[in-house]
Amino acid sequence: MLVDSHCHLDFPDFEAERDAVVARARENGVGHMVTISTRVRRFDTIRAIAERYDDVTCSIGTHPHSAGEEDGIPVEEIVRLAAHPKVVAIGEAGLDYHYDKAPRDAQMRGFRTHIAAARITGLPLVIHARAADEDVAAVLTEEMAKGPFKALLHCFSSGPELARTSLALGLYVSFSGILTFNRSEDIRAIAAEVPLDRLLVETDAPYLAPVPHRGKRNEPAFVRHTADVLAKAKGVTPAAIAEATTANFFRLFSKAPTPATPTGA
Template sequence: MPFPDAGEAVPIVDSHCHLDFPNFDGDRDDLIARARSAGVTRMVTICTKLRAEPQVRAIAEAHDGVFYAAGTHPMSVADEPMATVDDLVALAAHPKFVGIGETGLDYHYTAESAAAQQESLRIHIEAARRTRLPLIIHARDADEDMARILTEEHRAGAYGCVMHCFSSGAGLAQAALNLGFYLSMSGIAAFPRSSELREIFTAAPLDRILVETDAPYLAPPPHRGKRNEPAFVTRTAAKGAEVFGLSYAEFAAQTSANFDRLFTKAAA
């Protein structure tokens, strides 16, 4: 499917980015404006360390269409104070706070803190239950433990969830889908060598797919290797439209509707 002309500005959502990161200190307002020009009407900026929450909140408060979530990233669990359920529930009172996390498991770089990561993950899950806000999951090289914990916890009490920047195996994808969760497509899905990942997305129900940038990381072609930004979610969405055999406008509308269903506080 062809990439839309710049003038079309089809509405779309970037469900996961990191606007507080120093990569954006020189042109944060400009890149938000560029995103809007590209049709990105809403974006969720993610706080990965609770001590940075005031800065992330301030960005959301300063810009229409920018929402935020907060949690302790699994790679930071060993170096940050352990979050409490009460901490997260208190933050969720803010009108622009729309999700819990990102949290999860990362055994690629930080396997030595696996036990602490699992404890933190369960705390975030309980906060998601209590607030009825979606859990935002980071998973890397931890498919078995991730599927087990998500399933155990869901049996103990339901909660919503998105597998952010999904790039794990088909088994974890199916486990997440079986629980009613969502898979988010990042720039990785648009990389030429990601055919197996695209097959996993194609096998998923279309009404469980989100799109994101994870900016400043993982820019899709033709920007690969450069700083990613929310406007580039349109490139990933163009690939998603191709994968699902839809027009860009159809895919953008569907993923936006999916976002509204999961992120109810940010619903259009």
């Protein structure tokens, strides 16, 4: 069994065939999917999708691209919405200096607000980090000193220093289809150094389809290709990666029901 720890089933790319996408994931051994929030103000939509499927849960949060649009959402609102039984994580939130679609000060405020929500709820924070390694590391180090919280770096594409800092702080690291790209030798080298008990896999679907589907719309069923490449990077079997990443997921996302437990959806 594999878990797709990060996808976006609410995006328009899946509107016409969401049931089929979820069914294909199941057929390919994906036992659980987390559909990730990018806007708090659209939570009703993502919640409804999670409620539709027993093996889908969701998060609550504002993507850094939307940090300007949703600047000022109080931590209390995120915490309140996170009480829903289908919400298993906070975010995704963080810093993106590559696209800079939102003012950096708004991104920073949002990042810290989501960290506070993760600390209060005990749910893991899903961190988006792009071209902002130093600031992300600094915020995590500072905030962790104020009080512990659970978190993971999703869709890892940063440098080794952010990986080392995050691991030292107790974070997990999740790899996407980027790991399978021909020019991702550096990312595979970092993946090889991440302890087996801190690894997760994801699709970030509909984006970043792994080889051999690169250039196509991504979907949760394709997470197995990333897991296979991760196994090669770690020098272990695909079965060992499936077992480890699934165990890691349910340890970190402890609110998520295991497949043997009814979800009530």
